[in-house]
Amino acid sequence: QFPRACASAPALRNGECCPDLRPAAGPGSDRCGAASGRGRCEAVMADSRPHSAGYPHDGRDDREAWPLRFFNRTCRCAGNFAGHNCGACRPGWAGPGCSQRALAVRRNLLDLSAEEKNHFVQALDMAKRTTHPQFVIATRRSKEILGEDGNTPQFENISIYNYFVWTHYYSVKKTFLGPGQESFGEVDFSHEGPAFLTWHRYHLLQLEKDMQDMLQEPSFSLPYWDFATGKNVCDVCTDDLMGARNSFDSTLISPNSVFSQWHMVCESLEDYDTLGTLCNSTEGGPIRRNPAGNVARPMVQRLPAPQDVAQCLEVGVFDTPPFYSNSTDSFRNTVEGYSDPTGKYDPAVRSLHNLAHLFLNGTGGQTHLSPNDPIFVLLHTFTDAIFDEWLRRYNADISTFPLENAPIGHNRQFNMVPFWPPVTNTEMFVTAADNLGYTYEVQWPTGQNFSISEIVTIAVVAALLLVGLIFLGISCLIRARSKMDEASQPLLIDQYQHYDEGYEKVQNPNQPTV
Numbered sequence: 001q002f003p004r005a006c007a008s009a010p011a012l013r014n015g016e017c018c019p020d021l022r023p024a025a026g027p028g029s030d031r032c033g034a035a036s037g038r039g040r041c042e043a044v045m046a047d048s049r050p051h052s053a054g055y056p057h058d059g060r061d062d063r064e065a066w067p068l069r070f071f072n073r074t075c076r077c078a079g080n081f082a083g084h085n086c087g088a089c090r091p092g093w094a095g096p097g098c099s100q101r102a103l104a105v106r107r108n109l110l111d112l113s114a115e116e117k118n119h120f121v122q123a124l125d126m127a128k129r130t131t132h133p134q135f136v137i138a139t140r141r142s143k144e145i146l147g148e149d150g151n152t153p154q155f156e157n158i159s160i161y162n163y164f165v166w167t168h169y170y171s172v173k174k175t176f177l178g179p180g181q182e183s184f185g186e187v188d189f190s191h192e193g194p195a196f197l198t199w200h201r202y203h204l205l206q207l208e209k210d211m212q213d214m215l216q217e218p219s220f221s222l223p224y225w226d227f228a229t230g231k232n233v234c235d236v237c238t239d240d241l242m243g244a245r246n247s248f249d250s251t252l253i254s255p256n257s258v259f260s261q262w263h264m265v266c267e268s269l270e271d272y273d274t275l276g277t278l279c280n281s282t283e284g285g286p287i288r289r290n291p292a293g294n295v296a297r298p299m300v301q302r303l304p305a306p307q308d309v310a311q312c313l314e315v316g317v318f319d320t321p322p323f324y325s326n327s328t329d330s331f332r333n334t335v336e337g338y339s340d341p342t343g344k345y346d347p348a349v350r351s352l353h354n355l356a357h358l359f360l361n362g363t364g365g366q367t368h369l370s371p372n373d374p375i376f377v378l379l380h381t382f383t384d385a386i387f388d389e390w391l392r393r394y395n396a397d398i399s400t401f402p403l404e405n406a407p408i409g410h411n412r413q414f415n416m417v418p419f420w421p422p423v424t425n426t427e428m429f430v431t432a433a434d435n436l437g438y439t440y441e442v443q444w445p446t447g448q449n450f451s452i453s454e455i456v457t458i459a460v461v462a463a464l465l466l467v468g469l470i471f472l473g474i475s476c477l478i479r480a481r482s483k484m485d486e487a488s489q490p491l492l493i494d495q496y497q498h499y500d501e502g503y504e505k506v507q508n509p510n511q512p513t514v
């Protein structure tokens with residue numbers, strides 16, 4: 001959430017997070033890379049438009065008007081420069097002057113070569129074990145951020161992958177209302193509202209950039225899991241990919257996968273919510289996953305089908321009032337999975353993204369914990385690919401992304417919590433290839449897409465029809481032929497008779513016939 005350089009008592013007291021690009025030049029002499037014209041330290045712009053009435057606790061949560069509870073000045077970078085000290089490039093740009101175009105191609109994980117698959121798995125594992133080079137996480141709310149003595153900032157180092165988990169947790173956590181009071185849970189800065197797609201898009205972009213830097217491989221890209229094949233099996237749950245099922249405990253990952261060794265962060269929700277603390281970097285239990293194993297809820301024992309994706313892409317309006325999980329005819333609520341795939345809201349339905357989460361039936365199905373399972377990355381790249389296709393088809397029509405009165409965190413110009421430097425929903429509402437430096441290699445299903453069983457049925461019916469037509473043709477021919485025969489038989493006799501008669505007549509026309 002915050003750069004390590006800003007997790008200090010003076011920076012927090014001044015409310016200023018404008019780190020030097022070249023600290024060696026002397027403290028404060030190259031803030032935001034100003035010496036090389038890369039950026040300047042400026043006032044933070046934070047959305048102050050009203051949110052919906054669903055959040056009645058204004059003033060009680062650090063995430064309101066993000067990030068003003070912590071900092072009101074930050075780096076504003078010029079041109080294609082970006083990052084907490086303007087030392088990086090905007091997505092889609094590379095090179096020392098950030099003047100070269102860059103494009104990463106996100107591909108289907110199953111289409112990668114064995115070597116590429118292994119590289120991805122190893123890269124995730126490295127991210128799980130590598131301390132984040134720039135960011136640290138707060139372990140206390142802003143009121144207590146300087147510790148009991150008022151001079152000890154309450155931040156911790158965290159690994160690159162666990163940072164990805166923590167940011168998701170922080171966006172969905174409850175609002176602490178005070179000791180002994182129940183925390184308020186009807187709040188979510190990244191789900192059940194218009195920001196769902198933009199928030200998760202930035203979340204992935206951050207991880208991809210962190211992994212590119214970690215690997216020193218600017219073209220590294222996150223693959224996706226096409227969870228809508230209609231096959232109803234986790235086809236990426238194999239030991240060379242996300243890990244097969246453990247044969248001794250069906251809710252665990254096989255010991256042949258590195259992910260069986262992964263331990264979760266942010267497990268102790270009840271403690272954080274009663275004590276008013278935050279998740280820290282301490283790891284706990286293993287990832288749990290039991291795909292299609294929720295016998296109590298048969299509806300979530302299946303995965304979406306290709307037609308579901310085709311149908312949701314027909315919903316042309318981005319979002320609809322009340323801009324929540326009960327919106328109907330909303331593309332966002334449909335792909336998020338609270339509506340049926342045609343866009344009709346139905347409280348009993350779980351589709352697309354939500355259905356894929358719930359199908360995993362374990363860590364990946366619990367919002368506060370789900371990114372601990374690395375399938376989360378793949379599930380969300382596919383969801384983002386659907387969003388990108390929608391942006392392409394409908395010319396990124398943002399007119400129905402509300403400027404105000406959306407659930408808190410979901411107004412169009414709100415800075416997405418808890419990303420740093422501040423980034424609005426609008427900035428992620430753009431086609432990825434032209435604006436964000438990545439693209440997807442996907443063959444989108446059309447409305448006419450059929451499953452294998454449907455293709456077999458259609459082929460059998462077509463074959464029967466053809467055989468029927470051939471029989472009909474043959475019987476018509478036979479009947480026509482026999483009619484011709486019937487008609488020609490008496491004619492011939494007649495003809496002979498007449499011929500004979502005629503012959504006689506011709507021979508002696510005046511002679512009476514005998």
Ligand SMILES: O=C1C=c2cc(C(=O)O)[nH]c2=CC1=O
Nearest residue numbers: 350354357364365366367370
């Ligand atoms: O991690 C998540 C888990 C989810 C469960 C549902 C649901 O519909 O019940 N939705 C989820 C979203 C997540 O992001």
